Amino acid sequence: MGGSVRTIVGMSGGVDSSVAALRLRDAGEAVAGLFMQNWADDGSGDCRAEDDRRDAVAVSGRLGLPIHFRDFSGEYWAGVFEHFLAEYAAGRTPNPDVLCNREIKFKHFLDAARDLGAEFIATGHYARVEGDGGRYRLLRAVDRSKDQSYFLHQLGQAQLAATRFPLGDLLKRDVREMARAAGLPTAAKKDSTGICFIGERDFREFLSRYLPAREGEIRSPDGRVVGRHPGVFYFTLGQREGLNIGGVRGFEPAPWYVVGKDVAGNVLYVDQGSDSPWLRSQTLWSEAAHWIDGSPPSRRFACTAQTRYRQPDQACEVEVLDDGRLRVRFAEPQRAVTPGQSLVLYDGEACLGGAVIAATDAPACGPPSPHSNQDQTP
The missing domain is CATH 2.30.30.280 (Adenine nucleotide alpha hydrolases-like domains)
Structure with missing residues (x-):
């Protein structure tokens, strides 16, 4: 590439990454695309990777952009999928999208972009990055219904410094309209949902292949x-x-x-009953936390939190323990706070970081429950 391309866009074959590339190109940025294959075809016929690849190529052609291809399926298996299986086998509920962002999109993809001579990467995530004096903040997207900062909370300063989110200030409906106006073949493409490597197939059937x-x-x-x-x-x-x-x-x-x-x-x-007292907790303990700024605001502080994606803000008090784990007490009892899922902390629009939930003070059913706090309370 000879250093001529400054930003490489992760082209997934969806409308969001298509418009991210469109916006950068129209702003005069020297842009190329890169399509990541993160899951090897397992022969089931349920993987959409080939269709997505064709769409990414078609969009790049429409925009007049070069496109590159990288196979990260080996890295995905080792960095994301093995952890996914181990967590389910232990009775927890993992969040592979968080790990995929940390291990693949903002690690191996970033490395590949730099190998191609680029300075920045860009994705179709709905989030914003704000820089000030060499420090960077991860902010929620303007379209709060699409905000994906929850899944990006494991990013750090070096990654945010090299990342652009061109859709952070747009509403989803405007993204689709921009794609239609530009004649992009992904303009009406349905958004992908669920876990990427499972696709549209039955979750239980898929998991039974690996966990009998x-x-x-x-x-x-x-x-x-x-x-x-x-x-x-x-x-x-x-x-x-x-x-x-x-x-x-x-x-x-x-x-x-x-x-x-x-x-x-x-x-x-x-x-x-959906509001069973056995599902209610007010305190949780986490694994060691990750902080976007590199360190917590203080050892004790008040903020808001989400224990699942798209949950409304929940007021809480956070205590950072000596080993980096967190003890979080919510102002109001919470429903179905789930070990293995992500606790993500916010100060207004800014994402502070987060951690994997380890345990809660919900009452335990029967012999030791995975969400008993007996071994977690300092």
């Missing part, structure tokens, strides 16, 4: 058997779907929700 099913009992919090499950790791706290519990003698005809998992005993615990 082992049936077991479904019990109420007081230990009464109310059904059977195909494998505890297929379920997450607060889940209602897939339990297949019919009318149970001695219980009201109300929906059942997952409230606990005993992986060692292969027991799934459920209770009736």
